[in-house]
Amino acid sequence: MLTVTLPDGSTRDYQQPVSVAEIARSIGSGLAKAALAGRVDDELVDISHVVDGDAAVAIITDRDADGLEILRHSCAHLMAQAVQRLFPEAQVTIGPVIADGFYYDFAYNRPFTPEDLSAIEKTMQEIVKEDLIVEREVLERDDAVKLFRDMGERYKVEIIESIPSNEPLSFYRQGDFIDLCRGPHVPSTGKFKAFKLTSVAGAYWRGDSSRETLQRIYGTAWPNSKELRLHLLRLEEAEKRDHRKLGKHLGLFHFQEEAPGMVFWHPKGWTIYQVIQSYMKKVQDENGYLEINTPQLVDFSLWEKSGHAAKFSEEMFTVESDNRQYAIKPMNCPCHVQVFNQGLKSYRDLPMRLAEFGSCHRYEPSGSMHGLMRVRNFVQDDGHIFCSEEQIQSEVADFMQLLFKVYRDFGFNDVLLRLSTRPSKRVGADELWDQAEDALRQALDATGLDWELVPGEGAFYGPKIEYSLRDCMGRLQQCGTMQVDFFTAERLGARYVAEDNSRRIPVMLHRAALGSFERFIGVLIEHYGGALPAWLAPVQAVIMNITDNQANYCRKVEESLKNKGFRVVLDLRNEKIGFKIREHTMQKTPYLLVAGDREAQSGTVSVRKRGGEDLGTMTLDAFCGHLGDDVAEYGRTSSDSALQQQVGT
């Protein structure tokens, strides 16, 4: 006799051990059919799993997040089986679940082509029709090694051999295909309803660039074809919002072969950049930062002293002049220490917050560059806070307030916080790392927000908090950073006089809110799909005449709006009004002002928003008020966001 408690709190008694599938069947035949797996006392299991004691049991279907993940993981197996049917020489390696789908890496003597993908997809459909039972088996490690060695699957053998020998290993078999897997999996291959193979790419075996390249196939899987279609639609939408495409279309910037990874900003793009920069300048002023500016070229020896050359010399641009080796600065920190070092500093000077819109050059690997998102020349909204150990926490907390305000003004309410701790290659004593990591941990806890730990991803000189924005497509964009550094100040000889007249080494906090202007603008363009809010829009309003009669009136309107500080342009071209409306709508100008004879006579403008909304005819003053309000709103959206409630601002 055993009692099973279901998620709704109800209980069911069974006379003898019972499988999850049987429990599902005893609840209802519909559920039995939909069952993909089970959750027994918080552990995910196959539906064949037998419950032999009192337990809390939930039936997992594809409506469940876990169920969808299981479906996708099983779909990776399905794909591997199909690949091996079509290409018996292909060796299997690993095939995990990723966001929205899965991939599987194969070792094969040639890359897969798009034609191969459709063939594989077809074979997958066939296997689905065959509705093969998926069975779990447990093998001893040595038996497992033998099994896969006999099949000639040397990658699997390597994986199995790397697992401790005393662990029994589970395998899943479907027809003639067997794979090492923790599971659980769907009960049979008939359970898949909607999947699609999306792309192929090379990937390194075990993620190690010194090892062989495998052929990776990406796929996506959903509970039904409608959701699959929606997903594909979302991908299309994302493609339309691609900042590289919009940057060209809206005339914001360009790249060219002579300066790979470096931006040529056009007037409109540069306007956006300048608006953001003056906004950040203001925010920093209000928060006690002192803006500075430091040289582009700095003798290589400084980078040796700071420790950057040892780790990044390959990625630094260098210039030789007068037999001296200079580096084009890849970062601003060492220069900021030089500013701090001028004059004897007292504890009374701390915290000293130095900020610079610092242009940096880094020789990024060619394959890593991506539009504005990853470039070789970028400008950070960089800042270094020199402080005492006691001041770390409040400085970190203050910075977070600044950061959340900034993000909210740009229209981002969802921020993900991650703490990256000591990497294997690092400088300094572990006790200092303990201290630095603790300081950040406490600062994170103090926000009351959730945060994630990412072990081993810190900078070589200290742990860091990374702030990622969730954009409107649900993607995470890492922008802000806060890093605690106990080493650089010491290496570069920074000292201050403490209360007891001793010389102490200041702690250095490296911080940026936007990260880089380039990347941040890229994120903004994609987040807004190019339709930037009025405060950021390079052109806030366009004034259009209907016939030449109103040209002078339009010029007056332009002048008066410009005098009020608005960014407006005139369009007096000899074109029909519909044509002009269409063009400026496509250029995503927030406000389209039309002036015909009626408006010219009454001193008004007819106002249309880029979305097509007609605000009617209003006086110029009324429009100025409207636009002024809109600009003052920044990009702030829903006032009830969880983030705002939690940080209480």
Place this chain on the structure above:
RNA sequence: GCUCGCAUAGCUCAGGAGGUAGAGCACUUCAUUGGUAAUGAAGAGGUCUCCGGUUCGACUCCGGAUGUGAGCACCA
């Protein structure tokens, strides 16, 4: 940097057994002065990314370089 693609007019893209190319939009000119997402006509515009090779002949085939795309790796 690695794997595999891609590179044709300002932009978006066609094209051809290897015989130096085409559309739409944009641009210029002319006509048109029209009230909320495309007025009409004409014109101009190209060393088909670059360097080699094969060939009577290469934009097309082969090799390389550069840039770029999707991933991977990297990211102070």
